[in-house]
Amino acid sequence: MDDESLQREIERLREEVAALERRLERLEAASDDGGHGSSGTEAAPGTESEDSPIPGPETADSSASDLDSDATAVEPGGDPAETDPESESLPAETDPESGSHPAGTESTSESNAASDSTVESADDGRNWEVAVGIRWFGLAGSLALVVGVVFFVQLAIDTGLLGPLGRVAVGTIGGAALFGGGRYAATRQRYVRWGRIASGAGLAVAYFSLYAAYGFETYRETIGTPLWAVLVALTVLVAVTALVSVRDGAPLVVGEAFLLGYVTASLSTDAATLVVTPVYVLLLAAGLVAIATVRPWSRPVVSSTFATYGVLALWLLDVDPPAAALAAVTAVAFPLYLFGGYVLRGSDRVTERRYRIHLIILTVVNAVAAALFLELSVRDAFPEAAVEGLGLVAVAIALAGAYTVVIRRSSRRDVAAAAGSVVLLVGGLQMALEPLATTVVALAVVCGAVGLSFRSDVAGVGFRAGAHVVAGVLVLKLLAVDATALSPFDAADPLATLTGRPASFALAVATFYALSRWFSIRETSLTAVERRVDRSVTGSYAVAATGLGVIGLALELSGTGISVAWALYGFTLLGIGLSVDRLGVRVLGIAVLVLATAKVFLLDTSDLDTVARTISFLVLGAVLLAASYSYARSRGDLDLGYLPDRK
Structure with a gap:
């Protein structure tokens, strides 16, 4: 062989x-x-x-x-x-x-x-068959059952079948029985998926049967049900269901139980009291965070942030609480969810992409909602004082402090909190400052966050991410606000020029070029995500600076002035790129020269008079020839392959 x-x-x-x-x-x-x-x-x-x-x-x-x-x-x-x-x-x-x-x-x-x-x-065939046969049939059947209970209540009212109290009792007992049967099927007979669906349907039936005792006016008048009795009954039902489901390891049923708990909290706003609704909501949030210490389920905690602040918004509209009460409730809810995020980040699932996205959403929603509530409370408490943005600044400081406290434990580090602190800080200062001052402060915060992020004793990736977000928003602000709200260049009024649009654009361009240079020196310290943006974040800042420079010149000049300024600007970038041997800078210079060339040939030939048109072509031609000579001198014809190599 x-x-x-x-x-x-x-x-x-x-x-x-x-x-x-x-x-x-x-x-x-x-x-x-x-x-x-x-x-x-x-x-x-x-x-x-x-x-x-x-x-x-x-x-x-x-x-x-x-x-x-x-x-x-x-x-x-x-x-x-x-x-x-x-x-x-x-x-x-x-x-x-x-x-x-x-x-x-x-x-x-x-x-x-x-x-x-x-x-x-x-296997594929069985998978879709199982999904349809168990999950979707079960969900559709549960929904149909709940709707059928609602119709049964309506039918019972129309026909006089049983009394209101009997209907409530039958629905509650039937829902509890269905919940118990579903739990038995899931834990004893191993019909886990069907059992969870049946348990959820039974919980919904029992809950809405109890809810009807107060929610329906005829039931409330006939039975004479006080609000506190319904709240206690619904709370007991939700609490028992949640505890049993946590023990069984059923996150979906737990989520449904707490969702119904928030429905109960919204019902408590009918009491028009200052304490019941916020205390109820905070107890629900604390319960979910406590469950997270045993079962690191991210979805219920994340969903509860929307529900908590949503019910508090209803409470704010219905009761109109004093500023101190709103601030106190926010001061409890905000750190509670920060702690919940800290607990969830201790799970082994933190390496999963979806799990990390849930944690980011948790931090962002918690920070934004808390900042808005604090801002409202501060403005309500001091209506005559200039306190705009104080609530956002307070939340920003709290986020930065929370990030710094756990910064040594990389697995528990909340990067979204650090980034949010930078964004909220600039947002709060923007509310209290004029456009130019806002630009100056935002640039200072960006530089400070970037410098802090590279300190050896502070793992500040989050602060740097926040600086990137602020820089991107600042570019939009320059184009949307500063370009129209600030005064343009005026040679007769130097003070207006120094405090107007030219100064704002010039500061942004200079700062972004400096940041680009800073990141090019420390490029090895950047994250993989940052390197993916235009090859590195260095290029992003350089492109932003060049674009703002081109737009700023177009705003301050006109006609031939724009063409000449763009040509000289591109030639300057090209010269710097050749001198320091940076391809990216040379590409930016070439792009600006191409833009200037296109303007001269496409617009200046028809829009300008003879003198201005002549100046545009002469200056452009001289600049392009100088650029070509600079390339020839730097690279040489031999490098370009135009002349033979004579030895």
């Missing part, structure tokens, strides 16, 4: 071994599933992952099908137990002359691949 034939034989044996290993893994998985009735990925009985599909009893059926297909694939023609062990253990010999395999052996790899693809296709 030659080397080539031997190599082919080895590859064929490897393929057969790999196929047998795959079949063995499927058989073992099928055996495990058949013994336990659920997927082997489930951590504990009755538990489920927050983001993963919930394993159900259908897995045993699919595993049995896999077992049958694997058994057939082992020996299509008979019982696997009757297979000759020697014929399976000895490889088929290869013809030394032709290198071909004996009949029936050369298609082994193809048959194995076909068998694998058949199994995968069958």
